[in-house]
Amino acid sequence: MTTRLFPLLGLAALAKAATVTYDFSIDWVTANPDGMFERPTIGINGKWPLPIMEANVGDQVIVNAFNNLGDQATSLHFHGLYMNGSTHMDGPSQVTQCAIYPGSSFTYNFTVKQPGTYWYHSHTKGQYPDGLRAPFIIHDPNNPFKDMYDEELVLTVSDWYHDQMPGLLNFFISKANPTGAEPVPNSALLNETQNLTIPVEPERTYLFRMINMGAFAGQYVWFEGHNITILEVDGIYTQPAEADMIYLSAAQRCSFLLTTRNSTTENFPIVASMDTTLFDQLPEDLNYNVTGWLVYDSKEPLPEPAILYEDFDPFDDMTLIPWDNEPLLGEPDRIITLDVIMDNLGDGANYAFFNNITYVSPRVPSLYTALNAGELATDPRIYGEYTHPFVFEKDEIIELVINNIDSGRHPFHLHGRSFQAVWRSEEEAGTFEDSNVTSESFTPIPMKRDTIVLFPEGNLVLRFRADNPGVWLFHCHLEWHVQSGLIATFVEAPLELQKELVIPKNHIDACEAAGVPTVGNAAANLDYLDLTGQNMPPPPLPAGFTTKGIVAMVFSCISGILGVAVIAWYGFADVPKEEPSTIVAPGKAAGAEGGVVEGDGNGSGSGDDASSPTAQKETVVGTISNNGDDEITASGGGRDRVP
Numbered sequence: 001m002t003t004r005l006f007p008l009l010g011l012a013a014l015a016k017a018a019t020v021t022y023d024f025s026i027d028w029v030t031a032n033p034d035g036m037f038e039r040p041t042i043g044i045n046g047k048w049p050l051p052i053m054e055a056n057v058g059d060q061v062i063v064n065a066f067n068n069l070g071d072q073a074t075s076l077h078f079h080g081l082y083m084n085g086s087t088h089m090d091g092p093s094q095v096t097q098c099a100i101y102p103g104s105s106f107t108y109n110f111t112v113k114q115p116g117t118y119w120y121h122s123h124t125k126g127q128y129p130d131g132l133r134a135p136f137i138i139h140d141p142n143n144p145f146k147d148m149y150d151e152e153l154v155l156t157v158s159d160w161y162h163d164q165m166p167g168l169l170n171f172f173i174s175k176a177n178p179t180g181a182e183p184v185p186n187s188a189l190l191n192e193t194q195n196l197t198i199p200v201e202p203e204r205t206y207l208f209r210m211i212n213m214g215a216f217a218g219q220y221v222w223f224e225g226h227n228i229t230i231l232e233v234d235g236i237y238t239q240p241a242e243a244d245m246i247y248l249s250a251a252q253r254c255s256f257l258l259t260t261r262n263s264t265t266e267n268f269p270i271v272a273s274m275d276t277t278l279f280d281q282l283p284e285d286l287n288y289n290v291t292g293w294l295v296y297d298s299k300e301p302l303p304e305p306a307i308l309y310e311d312f313d314p315f316d317d318m319t320l321i322p323w324d325n326e327p328l329l330g331e332p333d334r335i336i337t338l339d340v341i342m343d344n345l346g347d348g349a350n351y352a353f354f355n356n357i358t359y360v361s362p363r364v365p366s367l368y369t370a371l372n373a374g375e376l377a378t379d380p381r382i383y384g385e386y387t388h389p390f391v392f393e394k395d396e397i398i399e400l401v402i403n404n405i406d407s408g409r410h411p412f413h414l415h416g417r418s419f420q421a422v423w424r425s426e427e428e429a430g431t432f433e434d435s436n437v438t439s440e441s442f443t444p445i446p447m448k449r450d451t452i453v454l455f456p457e458g459n460l461v462l463r464f465r466a467d468n469p470g471v472w473l474f475h476c477h478l479e480w481h482v483q484s485g486l487i488a489t490f491v492e493a494p495l496e497l498q499k500e501l502v503i504p505k506n507h508i509d510a511c512e513a514a515g516v517p518t519v520g521n522a523a524a525n526l527d528y529l530d531l532t533g534q535n536m537p538p539p540p541l542p543a544g545f546t547t548k549g550i551v552a553m554v555f556s557c558i559s560g561i562l563g564v565a566v567i568a569w570y571g572f573a574d575v576p577k578e579e580p581s582t583i584v585a586p587g588k589a590a591g592a593e594g595g596v597v598e599g600d601g602n603g604s605g606s607g608d609d610a611s612s613p614t615a616q617k618e619t620v621v622g623t624i625s626n627n628g629d630d631e632i633t634a635s636g637g638g639r640d641r642v643p
């Protein structure tokens, strides 16, 4: 068992704004958080789990990041911070900065203006699941709930892979994985460990700040024998709301009160259960739960969870009411509809698309293009088709309609702000357009957060005011889908940015060290409307069948016909007269007759399968995957996610 509590410094006692400085050397360490496999992990200053960042509202935060990894570039994103006036400190590489190359330094410097529960993580090449992720807590001297609890605790939930991301990504986006089956985690973790124990005192109220820092798995969380009261989601204070179970997608946070019982005779399990509907396959040895305990008395046993749910019924975050009671924003100036689609491209790999575009990084970070393009900065074309850019005017009200054409859940995250979640359909409701919902059905005081789950084949409507000049990504927070392209770029009031923003020299130095150009359009051309040479995704699949596909289909048909012929020949042949008892295994005599009949049935069943359309499709898929490398076995082929 592990008591790995993240103690908080409780900076809220200090009222005056201060400067909080962190010197982070990002380097490799080894870690084995699930006790099953020791692996290289990205640490900070030689340690993992990473330090919690803490500040007070109003503080200036400086992070001096040095990349000591040797073999990978990196960057830091401070998830959920609006970065008002400091979009260049937001962290995604090739968007607001160049990736920090090995041996380079980069200074993040920003003022925190929001209270709440946040986290920081790498925003470069799907890297954070290798360890570069940790809480970031911003204390609020004016917290409206500060008299309601005695103590604060940080509790993270996450998923864990034994293999490292570069290898997993090579497999995930390859023709060896044409269905786009996401690698399934090896374990779930609480506070980056397992068997976590949290010592508690009776009749005391704790504020839990909970964060899902995982790569992929959403998690159901409950505390046996205790209810919780939600007070904050993603940095937004809410009207207190009772819950017995919550769901946290990757990147979501939730603060809640938990009041302990008055007796100390028993300890209680805390269970986090990974959402297996996201997994294309369920490995037999996978424990998708992780258990910790509220420990009232360390001499008492730590009981196994008593309740394990078949059907989960978590708290519905759409019913939350923000503490500030902000009403629904008015009619939008602009409506953007994004359809979530998974499809294959000409390299045989599976990609994720908003409408018809899968994101590809530009050659010049989009922010630097915005700053250098003069008047043309308001023309979306200069950011390149494959960054999927939208340019907003200052203070426009934007409505985002997201339709899930895919059968998976996707947690969508918007950088630079929280949004009003004004409508979310049930699963399989189809597109928003087809649902015939009007704005009269929108929530009058909508829940706000920065990461929200879109249900399978459902739809979602978000609104926000474009009041934060900057370059902000909107993307799915499943790290696999970030890499397969489920990203759009919002460029907000670029002409204002040009007036206000100066990029520090050490940011430009990082680009020079990495050999990344800092002027020009997405293609690094100084003629801003000439996109020749821009980075592009693989071409679409050729129409119809490829030569290989045709050959595979012909062979499938031949083997199918042969199969049917063999069965017909077998069926018409004379049946030898045998006593059933010679076939039936010892001890199964009671079902003797049934046994004989079933045996024959199975024989002809496989013949039918061989000639069915399904079998032909599988043969074709098999032919493709045999050409790929199978070096990564953790994920296997996976099944098709389209039912």
Ligand SMILES: [Cu+2]
Binding pocket: 409, 410, 411, 476, 477, 478, 481, 486
């Ligand atoms: Cu996704």
